[in-house]
Amino acid sequence: MSRNVSEQLLEILIEAGVTQVFGVIGDALNAFAQAIHNHEQVEWIGVRHEGNASYAAFAQAELSGNLAVCAGTVGPGALHLINGLYNAKRERSPVLAITGQVPVSQIGTSFHQEVDLEKIYSDVCDYQAVIRSPEEAPRVILRAIKEALSNRSVSRIELPADIAEMPCAGDDFIHPLIRSLATLVPAEEQMQQLAELIQAHREKRISILAGAGCREARAEVLELAEKLQAPITHSLRACDIFDHDCPHVAGLTGLIGNPSGYHAVMNTDLLMLLGTDFPYTEYLLHDCTVVQIDTHLPRIGNRVGVNLGIHADIKATLTQLLPHVESHGPSEFHDKIVGSFEDWRQEMRQDADPDRDREPLHPQIFAGLINEHASDDAIFVVDTGTITVWAARHISFHSERRMIGSFNHGSMAVGLPAALGAQLLYPEREVWALVGDGAFTMAMQDWITIANRGLPIKMLVLHNSSLDLVKLEMEVAGIVPEKDVLEIDVPDLAEYSRWCGAKGVHVEHAKDIEAAIKAAKAAESPFLIDAVVTNGELSMPPKVKVAQATGMAESKLKQAWMALSGDHEQWNNIKEELAAYFDSSD
Missing domain, CATH: 3.40.50.970 (Thiamin diphosphate (ThDP)-binding fold, Pyr/PP domains)
Structure with a gap:
């Protein structure tokens, strides 16, 4: 018995490691839901509101780093997904939204529940696989998955109600999912510049502002902080990387920050921004030397002018840098900041x-x-x-x-x-x-x-x-x-x-x-x-x-x-x- 496009879509998702789909069922998704019903590898998680489906998918993608999936039917159901998907976009979590659409023959006729979803989703999605024939389906489906995973972003698959039930085609385009194992490494010339810049601030105050981009580089950041005797202020998303009990931590700055984190950033001579696009410019010092390291080039210099910007992975950069950094002596600045953080923690315990x-x-x-x-x-x-x-x-x-x-x-x-x-x-x-x-x-x-x-x-x-x-x-x-x-x-x-x-x-x-x-x-x-x-x-x-x-x-x-x-x-x-x-x- 020949498979339909919905069944082909599900098989590709299974190959990508998807085991659950969050959504609210509706007419355009009926064939896809039926395909899930017939496969033990994937479970349909029915929720009461599509917005909750997209938030649930965000959580799974954020925690695992793998693709998570939510679904909503034509028009109204698809629109309800938007807010949770924007959250995934802003947190850089790989989420795939599957939305139904009216039959192809009715698109553009103001058909019942018809919405121009491609236009609506153009800002939240990095890529939209708008399926217009069974022949193109596997190619655009695979691309949507690869875009979401490689960019840690949101992709959407639009599945018109009639195409969802058509016999599938294009199986020869289906291939094992390719996942990047590459690491973005810095140029040796920039490592030399960074080492010299750090050496020039040997007798000065150095601070680190670390973000979620340091998740895989916690040990390296701590080693750098130890060598430089630099307090670590962190973003909110990095609370579970540089926790309260972590050495050298000064806490948060910004609107919900604490005094030690604030002063570590605002009273330094060299500020090292590591894997963060910290948005509150009024809580950044603009008249010190700034180094920023990030895997996303447009973020470098986005919030404050930088003296040295390095487009590279944090772990790879610090691994390359650390052998060239000499241990600095005791730092009164570091000890005062870290001590202030401990005093603040004691106040919090009393509160x-x-x-x-x-x-x-x-x-x-x-x-x-x-x-x-x-x-x-x-x-x-x-x-x-x-x-x-x-x-x-x-x-x-x-x-x-x-x-x-x-x-x-x-x-x-x-x-x-x-x-x-x-x-x-x-x-x-x-x-x-x-x-x-x-x-x-x-x-x-x-x-x-x-x-x-x-x-x-x-x-x-x-x-x-x-x-x-x-x-x-x-x-x-x-x-x-x-x-x-x-x-x-x-x-x-x-x-x-x-x-x-x-x-x-x-x-x-x-x-x-x-x-x-x-x-x-x-x-x-x-x-x-x-x-x-x-x-x-x-x-x-x-x-x-x-x-x-x-x-x-x-x-x-x-x-x-x-x-x-x-x-x-x-x-x-x-x-x-x-x-x-x-x-x-x-």
């Missing part, structure tokens, strides 16, 4: 002390105790919002721990679906999803999917019925935060979890936090902690700019005046912030 039992609870306590109890190879999916701040400050992503999220795209509601993808990829590992109540309720329909599959995801929801990060953004801009636009009506999420068929616990008292976290860790099925926390906790940057301080002061003065004028909402807001700020363990 996360369960004895700070004022209610509503401090969110830091939950993050601190999860840090204590999570396994050494746990996967943390961190959503967008103030939860990102508490995770970065109170969790050390040491050992084999991983942290993923929407760190470049900055989208809410990545946590729940990405946890779904992560747990299905690594069923034997702990997966902790750390989310706010706004993010959870945006994606909560697929907690049913997680419950139905019995996946042991540990879900922490910070429940304060408010969009906290937006509140802070408004205050910094000098705007008075108004309850009617920031408040969200959130039900008892523990009860919702139990309604879905999972476990759930509502936590309002500090004495109950650790027991809830231990119960979540031990659970063999989904477990949700509905953590009732204050919305008065401020997450301030390591260095408050004049404009930020002015905006905050203006907003607070307006709030105070409104409170004195009888606005109970603003008075309650001020009281909550003051209580959270002055509360301490003693």
Whole structure:
């Protein structure tokens, strides 16, 4: 019996190592879904919303480095995939989107549900395989997969409903998937220049700002830092590479950074940017010597002028460089920065002390105790919002721990679906999803999917019925935060979890936090902690700019005046912030 195009597509995906496809079924995908049904090697993971499918695929691609697949049918279903795919694009994760399309004969006629998907997807995709005949299908399908893998990007396959069921052709073009084993090595001339530049700064201050591009070069970066006695500031995505317990680490800089990380970058003579496209130029020093090493040439000099740019792999470059670098002597600059980081960590431990039992609870306590109890190879999916701040400050992503999220795209509601993808990829590992109540309720329909599959995801929801990060953004801009636009009506999420068929616990008292976290860790099925926390906790940057301080002061003065004028909402807001700020363990 002859195969159809959908079956041929599936066989190519199997050869590429695909074992799961996330999506919502629909007419144009029926033939593809039927092909999956007839093959044991691939599982269709049906979700309640296509946006969750693309986030789940992102998680698998980001964690494994291999191709992950999501699918949506014609028009509306395909459009729902977009946000998660943008997240994959920004995080540079290899994801393939399979979208249905109306029959070829109807394209361009404003047919029911017809959308010009090629135009819509032109920005998010590096390549689009728009199939117009069975004969071309295998060639463009293979190219879409190779583009996604080689560029760590998003590709799309458009499968019209009629072609999906046609007998396949072009089998002679099908070949084993070619994966690059090449390494981009630097020129010897540039290595000599770099070694001389480092030698010229032997008696000066040297700092390293490291990003996710250092994931395979952790040992080499640490050896370089040891030789140069250079503190390591890192990007958010590199939290699980250069963790809190790692030698020479100064922490984060930027909007959610800490003082030691900020000063390491802003008070140096030689700044080495390694595998990072750190976007916040106001947190980069522009009047020092800058070296940047990256595998993506357009990123070099993208954020700050560089004195020496090297287009090469970080591990290959440092392996070549290290024999030519002499060990520098003790550095007062290094020791002061690293010591400051340790002092800051001690402050964070105090902030996360369960004895700070004022209610509503401090969110830091939950993050601190999860840090204590999570396994050494746990996967943390961190959503967008103030939860990102508490995770970065109170969790050390040491050992084999991983942290993923929407760190470049900055989208809410990545946590729940990405946890779904992560747990299905690594069923034997702990997966902790750390989310706010706004993010959870945006994606909560697929907690049913997680419950139905019995996946042991540990879900922490910070429940304060408010969009906290937006509140802070408004205050910094000098705007008075108004309850009617920031408040969200959130039900008892523990009860919702139990309604879905999972476990759930509502936590309002500090004495109950650790027991809830231990119960979540031990659970063999989904477990949700509905953590009732204050919305008065401020997450301030390591260095408050004049404009930020002015905006905050203006907003607070307006709030105070409104409170004195009888606005109970603003008075309650001020009281909550003051209580959270002055509360301490003693």
